[in-house]
Amino acid sequence: MKILSEPIDVLVKFKVREKPIPYKFRYLDEEEVYHEIKIDKIITIEETKIAGIRSYIYRCQSQIKGAEKLYEVKYIIGECRWELYKI
Amino acid sequence: MAIILHIDANSAYLSWTAAAMLERGYPVDIREIPAVIAGDPENRHGIILAKSIPAKKFGIATGQSLFEARQKCPNLKIFPPRYDLYMTCSNAMYEILKEYSSKVERYSVDECFLDYTESVSKFGDPVDVAYQIKDRMKKELGFTVNIGVSANKLLAKMGSELKKPDRVHTLWPEEIQEKMWPLPVGELFMVGRATAQKLMQININTIGELAMADPNHMKALLKSQGQVVWNYANGIDASAVMLNSEIMQKGIGNSTTTAYDLTEKQEAYMVILALTERTAAKLRKLGNMTSRVSLTIKTNNFVRYSHQLQLQNCINTTSEIYEYACFLFNECWKGEPIRHIGVSVSDFSRSNMEQLCIFDKENKEKMQNLDKAVDIIRSKYGENAITRGVFANGDTKPMQGGTNDGDYIMMGGYGL
Numbered sequence: 001m002k003i004l005s006e007p008i009d010v011l012v013k014f015k016v017r018e019k020p021i022p023y024k025f026r027y028l029d030e031e032e033v034y035h036e037i038k039i040d041k042i043i044t045i046e047e048t049k050i051a052g053i054r055s056y057i058y059r060c061q062s063q064i065k066g067a068e069k070l071y072e073v074k075y076i077i078g079e080c081r082w083e084l085y086k087i
Numbered sequence: 088m089a090i091i092l093h094i095d096a097n098s099a100y101l102s103w104t105a106a107a108m109l110e111r112g113y114p115v116d117i118r119e120i121p122a123v124i125a126g127d128p129e130n131r132h133g134i135i136l137a138k139s140i141p142a143k144k145f146g147i148a149t150g151q152s153l154f155e156a157r158q159k160c161p162n163l164k165i166f167p168p169r170y171d172l173y174m175t176c177s178n179a180m181y182e183i184l185k186e187y188s189s190k191v192e193r194y195s196v197d198e199c200f201l202d203y204t205e206s207v208s209k210f211g212d213p214v215d216v217a218y219q220i221k222d223r224m225k226k227e228l229g230f231t232v233n234i235g236v237s238a239n240k241l242l243a244k245m246g247s248e249l250k251k252p253d254r255v256h257t258l259w260p261e262e263i264q265e266k267m268w269p270l271p272v273g274e275l276f277m278v279g280r281a282t283a284q285k286l287m288q289i290n291i292n293t294i295g296e297l298a299m300a301d302p303n304h305m306k307a308l309l310k311s312q313g314q315v316v317w318n319y320a321n322g323i324d325a326s327a328v329m330l331n332s333e334i335m336q337k338g339i340g341n342s343t344t345t346a347y348d349l350t351e352k353q354e355a356y357m358v359i360l361a362l363t364e365r366t367a368a369k370l371r372k373l374g375n376m377t378s379r380v381s382l383t384i385k386t387n388n389f390v391r392y393s394h395q396l397q398l399q400n401c402i403n404t405t406s407e408i409y410e411y412a413c414f415l416f417n418e419c420w421k422g423e424p425i426r427h428i429g430v431s432v433s434d435f436s437r438s439n440m441e442q443l444c445i446f447d448k449e450n451k452e453k454m455q456n457l458d459k460a461v462d463i464i465r466s467k468y469g470e471n472a473i474t475r476g477v478f479a480n481g482d483t484k485p486m487q488g489g490t491n492d493g494d495y496i497m498m499g500g501y502g503l
Contacts, residue, residue, distance in 0.1 A: 003112030050229035051106035051172065052179030078175075 001072065001086040008073070010082040019045055019056055022073055027084055037062050039073075054078060057085060090203040090213045091328060093235040093243035094184060094220065096176075097252035099197030100124040100137035103176040104166055106229035121145055122164040125153045130346045131426075136168055140252065179228050187216060192328045200240055202328035217255040225253065241324035242267075244276055263322045268295030278316055282309060294320050336373060340381075340431025341366040341488035348387045348424035352416075355425060357477060359412050360405075361487035362430040364475075367405040368462055370432055376401035376441065377432035380408055382415040385427035393429075394419040400444035401436050404454040405461075408432060429488075 010025040026036040041061040048055055054077040061070055074085035096102065101124050105117045121142040126132025133153035145160040157163055177196045184191045187210060190202035203213050210216050217234040224232045231253035235246025238260055245267055246258030258266055273283035275294050285308060291297050297305070298320035305313035318324065341362045349355045359382070370377060381395035394415040402408060412430050436442075448454070464473045474485035 003110075005111045049179055049227055050110045051103055052175035052177070052228060053107065053110070053172075 001070065003086050004084050005074075006084045008082050008084045010073070012082075020075060022058060022060070022075075022082070025073065025082065025084070037064060043070075088204075088238050090207065091237060091240050091243040092201040092203050092213065092217055092220075093237075093240065093247045094180070094199045094201065095233045095235075095244075095247045096180065096197040096224075097231045097233060098137045098139060099176075099230075100168060100173060101139055101166075102230040103173055104169060106176070107169070107172055110229065117164060117166065120164060121147075121160050121162060122166065123147060123153075123156060124168050125156075125165050127167065128153050131344055176228065176230065180224065180232070183220065183223060183227070187220065190328045190330065193331050198244075200243065200328045203236075214255065214257060221253065221255055239322070239324045240326055240328065241276060241319050242322050245274075248274070258322075260322050263298075264295070267322070268293060268298060268320075270294050272297050272320075275316060275319055277312070277319060282312065282316065285309065336375075337435070338431055338433035339366055339369050339373070339377075340429055341369075342383065342427060342429025342431075343488040344385075344427045345425065348426055349428075350424050352420075354483070355416060355420070355428065356413055357481070357483045358428050358487060359416060359430060360409050360475065360477065361483060361485055362428060363405055363409040363412055364486050365488055366430050366432060367403065367408050367458070368465070370408075370435075371403050371438070371458065371462060373435075374438050375435040376403040376438045377408070377435055378402070379432065379434035380411040380415065381431050381433070382412050382419070383427075383429035383431070384416075384420060384425055387424040387426050389426070390423075391427075392419055397434070400447055401438075401441055403438055404451070404458050406454055407448065 006027055008025045008027045011023045013021045013023055015021065021042070022039055024036060024038040026034045028034055039060045039062055043059045043061060046057045046059075048057055056075045056077070058073050058075070059070065060073060061068060063069075069087070071087040072085040074083045075081075076083065098118070101122065102118055104124060109116060118139050119141065120139065122139045123135045123142055124137040125135050135147060135149055135151045135153065135156055138147050138149060142156075142160065142163065145163075147156045147159055147163070153165065173196055177193070181191065181193055181199060184199055184201050188201050188203055188206045190205075192200040194200055203216070206216075207213065213236050217236050221232055221234055224230060233247040233249075233251050233253070234255045235243040235248070235258055236255065237243040237246050237258045242258045242260065242263070246256040249256040249258070249266065256266075270293060272278055272286050272291055272294055273280070275297070278286070286297060289308070291300060297317065300317065302314060302317045305317045307313070309316065343358065343362060345358060349358065378398045378401045379395060380398065381393055383391065383393040385391045396411055396415055398411070408430070461473055470486050478485040
């Protein structure tokens, strides 16, 4: 996987005391076309604070163009913002 | 015996920038190439703030001009400072340290002292814990630190300076002779360039030679500082780790290098006002009043002079401090182009009790209320939410100097 760090739009579910659960997201490709991806499975959630920046990294799996793909999305807590972190 | 740890982030500004950049997918670790963090040369802030270890090998030093550094290493990579990131990193470092002791002193943005004495029974051997802290910083925060372990603050600090990066050093009193005494005298804490030169003139070149010298001789040569550095050379330091809330600040100052040389009085007044805004706001935030105002000027030829004024009464309003600062400016300015201006206040008293003065301004209370309102607005909506009319539609920024609103100095400790 390669680090991308691209800001994305995300639909998120918040449950009582749990961490936010991303449901689906969309991103703009180079041709300015939106791609929508439903998150099929969240494999792990890890908290990091590299350089003091607290974030949750979700390792996820989805069907993308017919193939199962692994990727990571990141929630930056201090900025309340999502990124497609690695793919 | 006390046990003190000194934790020092390795080339802090640079490695914090590196960690944040790697996290965002930047292809190289700027700690491993000749790279520096430097201010913007366009605004004449082009000095080196931090350097990578490969850059150091080219002879690049903190405080040098960017121009000089580029001559030494043409392939040098230059990155701008990101003070918000630095505060975040510093806070994260402090949070980890607080897990190990309730007594952590934030000495500067990248240095902390930790009093481990009471924690031994809970966490065990200090050296093991120092290694643990060092490894956690690297793993969790993505940057490396040096840790010095010893019996007092001075030795812990000297210990963390020994070999860098990413190391733990002990410098117990019995190790002074072997580890600290062979170092050049200029490496000793509180021995600056001028002091080192004076000592070298009398053939004191190493810390060991200073330690062996007669303390009375040192006192005669360097006045009261002589005793201090002699004590330090012998590893004697009784100062305690202080929580930052307990440290009494003795002065507050604020200065800036202007983007171009100022030649007009009016322009200088505006910069002074912009500097005073922040100085006075901080003075009020600490709940203090001042009775001494000083002003420093550096001309385009790097000649520096300052004036100060002892007041009869205590003040804390921006307008009054500004007025005195302008008076000082008129007293000392000889008309040459100005490169750098600083405004500072000292000689504090608490603002909850005040000696009234017959010469107080009639509208003093009104002005104080005005400042109080402005402070509240700024803290709620940002410091540019309300600014003085003179700055409207002009190029001068309404608040100047200072890089971040920490209660401690960004680098290097309390003015030492």
